[in-house]
Amino acid sequence: MKKEIMKKERTLEQKFQVNFQFKVLFTHNIFDVENTILQKLLSENALNKSKALVVVDSGVKQAHPTLFQAVQDYFKHYGKSIALQGEILEIPGGEVAKNDETLIKSILNKVNQFGIDRHSYVIAIGGGAVLDAVGFAAAIAHRGVRHIRIPTTVLSQNDSGIGVKNGINTYGKKNFTGCFASPYAVINDSTFLSTLDDRDWRAGIAEAIKVALIKDADFFEWIETMVDALANRDVEAMDELIYRCADLHMQHIRSSGDAFEQGSSRPLDFGHWAAHKLEQLSSFSLRHGEAVAIGIALDSTYSQLKGHLDQSSLSRIMSLMIKLGFDLYHPQLSEQVIQGLEEFREHLGGQLTIMLLDGIGHGFEVHEMDKEMVLEAMNYAKQYSAQKLEV
CATH class of the missing domain: 1.20.1090.10 (Dehydroquinate synthase-like - alpha domain)
Incomplete structure (x- = not known):
């Protein structure tokens, strides 16, 4: 007669801590070539030239018609250390950015197309809704691409842009789909506030x-x-x-x-x-x-x-x-x-x-x-x- 083997309940428990750190930088005219904050941020600890994908709120582009050219000129000026990947991606501002899931797909397509990896950057320039949406896309690409936020409204500079929350609106509910992911850095440029209504x-x-x-x-x-x-x-x-x-x-x-x-x-x-x-x-x-x-x-x-x-x-x-x-x-x-x-x-x-x-x-x-x-x-x-x- 075979001896019955008693199955024991067993448990493995894991506990660990991860330190998150990011800076909120305050400046003016971030894309003036004399302003080196962004160039230094993108270049720190880089082994090679740093790649960056830039996404801009359409309302910000309209309010600042020279912005795209300024971004391109900035990356060209510091071309030995940083590289702009493809055309600047423009997406609608306001809650439209969070209500249209296809916009997330468009950002992910660009990440894939230009080989944006976990040591590259996705830079979002816009109000809180755009930062939320782009931050969500950056967080789910490769399980997390470095994300730099450049908030352009009072609300996003003093609140939503400096947190760790990202998300979009689905099922008719605000921020139903989202995640917690720390930005790599936040740059508050007061120049953008001058055109706010x-x-x-x-x-x-x-x-x-x-x-x-x-x-x-x-x-x-x-x-x-x-x-x-x-x-x-x-x-x-x-x-x-x-x-x-x-x-x-x-x-x-x-x-x-x-x-x-x-x-x-x-x-x-x-x-x-x-x-x-x-x-x-x-x-x-x-x-x-x-x-x-x-x-x-x-x-x-x-x-x-x-x-x-x-x-x-x-x-x-x-x-x-x-x-x-x-x-x-x-x-x-x-x-x-x-x-x-x-x-x-x-x-x-x-x-x-x-x-x-x-x-x-x-x-x-x-x-x-x-x-x-x-x-x-x-x-x-x-x-x-x-x-x-x-x-």
Whole structure:
């Protein structure tokens, strides 16, 4: 009789750590041949001539008609160390870049055609949506090609362009398909901001207000003192706002302990659960920053109605955003927006976690929202906006 062999359960466990590091560089006129920042960045640690594929937001090309020639001249000037691969690829800006999956394929085709490998570069020049889409393509090509972002809007320079998230919109949901991948570097060139229209200039300030409200009361007070300068497009004031906002975002990525969002907490998404839904309901006619401003107003009001935030702080928040020119209400801000709570929970991948305020400069998390009180907060924002319009 054969002896029965007992099968033992066995487990192998692996744990390792990977260090990610990238710089955010601040400059002017990045493609002036006297400016060596990009050439040095592409050449560092290179054994041979560095190859780069350049993708440009069509809106940026239109606003800067000499850009393509400047890029070509720059690579030609430094031709001994860096090489531009093929024609500059132009793709639509705004959410179109994230809604059309064929654009990702077009970038991958270029990566394949020109032999862009893991030691080559894909450079994206554009607003946040283009950076998201190009970053996603770079991340899935060869499981990761070096990606350099050159953000061209306030919002992408102080927020979306400096993170580790990349993605596109699929299944009717924002950022449903995407990944976490660190850029090789980010270059903030303030020259690109000069051609922004007033809506895009203003929209990026919403993200600065957001991070100030949950992390830095002194920064919020600074924005209050500089509100007139910012509203009137003072370049120095905007440069400082972008730097301080970017610094706070970088600190969060470094110290949060969850840079790739494995948990259910996303503090930097304060005001975003409603904003994402509003963008979708408005067919993306609302800029992301405009929708975030409405979301901030909604969640700040909700915080006050729940007894966490005092009325004077709420008034300061609402007044600041009104002075900057934000609308705090939109016709699509209705019960339908509340569906965004479940979509936000799904996107987090677990428990619903919403950031609220118990003071300016200090946020805290809750895991449920009183839907009737959310509707009350929406009504308050509508009435507040109407009163301000009458003044």
